[in-house]
Amino acid sequence: MRIAFISKQYYSNIGGIEKVIENFRKSFSSKGHEVFVLNQNGLTKNLFKFNSKNFSLGFNLIFELNKLKPEIVHFHGFRIINFFPWIYCKLTKTPCIITPHFDYNRNLFREKINFFVHKLMNFNKIFALTLREESILKELGFKKIELIPDSVDTELFKQIPKSKLLLRKKLNLGKKSFIVLFLGRLASNKGIPYLINAFNEIKTKDKKLVIIGKENPAFLDTTYKYYESIAEKMHAKDVVFAGKFSEKGVIDAVNSVDVLVLPSISSEAFGLVLIEAMACGKPVIGTSIEGIKEVIVDGFNGFLVPPKKTDELTVALELLLNPLLRNKMGNNGLKLVKQKYSLTAVSEKHINAYFELIP
Numbered sequence: 001m002r003i004a005f006i007s008k009q010y011y012s013n014i015g016g017i018e019k020v021i022e023n024f025r026k027s028f029s030s031k032g033h034e035v036f037v038l039n040q041n042g043l044t045k046n047l048f049k050f051n052s053k054n055f056s057l058g059f060n061l062i063f064e065l066n067k068l069k070p071e072i073v074h075f076h077g078f079r080i081i082n083f084f085p086w087i088y089c090k091l092t093k094t095p096c097i098i099t100p101h102f103d104y105n106r107n108l109f110r111e112k113i114n115f116f117v118h119k120l121m122n123f124n125k126i127f128a129l130t131l132r133e134e135s136i137l138k139e140l141g142f143k144k145i146e147l148i149p150d151s152v153d154t155e156l157f158k159q160i161p162k163s164k165l166l167l168r169k170k171l172n173l174g175k176k177s178f179i180v181l182f183l184g185r186l187a188s189n190k191g192i193p194y195l196i197n198a199f200n201e202i203k204t205k206d207k208k209l210v211i212i213g214k215e216n217p218a219f220l221d222t223t224y225k226y227y228e229s230i231a232e233k234m235h236a237k238d239v240v241f242a243g244k245f246s247e248k249g250v251i252d253a254v255n256s257v258d259v260l261v262l263p264s265i266s267s268e269a270f271g272l273v274l275i276e277a278m279a280c281g282k283p284v285i286g287t288s289i290e291g292i293k294e295v296i297v298d299g300f301n302g303f304l305v306p307p308k309k310t311d312e313l314t315v316a317l318e319l320l321l322n323p324l325l326r327n328k329m330g331n332n333g334l335k336l337v338k339q340k341y342s343l344t345a346v347s348e349k350h351i352n353a354y355f356e357l358i359p
Contacts, residue, residue: 278333301333
């Protein structure tokens with residue numbers, strides 16, 4: 001099968017959507033399918049040249065699609081770049097699917113317009129990542145929705161023996177220190193200041209909070225300098241700002257810590273880092289917001305706490321000072337990933353859906 005993915009951005013600009021596309025590209029290719037990833041600058045196959053500065057309706061992608069003649073086109077994200085590739089699909093009667101990856105803000109006029117336009121596109125199928133996303137899509141009038149969650153490559157994200165882990169030594173962390181990890185973009189909606197505050201109140205001296213992720217110097221509140229200043233004001237001395245890691249480094253980091261926290265203060269489309277940590281046998285803590293609360297089963301594979309409630313986040317972290325509870329929740333999360341979120345299982349659902357649409 002010849003499959004074309006359409007995305008504004010791709011793998012060198014690491015983020016949840018880009019990582020998902022790359023995982024599917026590798027998985028589908030390993031099964032003998034031809035997979036192409038197209039972004040606003042043209043065609044990529046296995047490699048990628050990234051530049052997202054130019055505004056694009058995707059007009060040039062019509063010519064690339066015409067050369068490739070894919071049997072199915074899969075769009076990722078409600079983006080303006082989808083417009084002309086969608087026209088190609090309609091003119092050539094090529095089945096087209098979209099995974100929105102969205103966090104809908106009803107108060108933004110541009111999003112209302114964006115959703116209205118994509119509803120008119122009448123895709124052959126829409127993949128919703130969560131029950132909440134499915135519900136909103138139906139409310140907005142979308143049809144032909146199938147619920148398929150995000151996935152994690154369990155061949156990459158897996159438990160690694162302690163003897164092979166490097167993070168604690170690299171960052172000069174104690175072998176027995178209680179290590180809390182934040183992993184993700186340094187975005188203002190991620191709630192990092194609340195995590196720093198909650199962590200600072202944990203009643204143990206042997207602790208570290210490690211913050212790993214990509215900053216965006218274009219915005220003040222998405223830089224390491226900004227969060228370092230917040231930690232300084234809180235007199236939080238046990239916070240390590242580690243910078244951006246490679247995928248291999250991220251896998252090592254997740255395996256090296258005791259718990260991963262996603263303290264977002266507004267809804268997440270899914271929360272991919274949660275299932276990555278679960279695949280490594282780690283307990284997770286997240287805020288009880290849409291997206292996250294469908295991944296964390298409170299008291300089973302981690303804890304859910306209200307957003308911005310630092311006292312309750314501190315309590316959850318202190319409960320996980322208990323290694324027996326950490327192990328139990330970590331094992332529960334690992335079982336849940338294997339049952340529901342493995343790349344192998346989710347890829348199979350995608351391929352089956354593709355074949356159903358191909359004439």
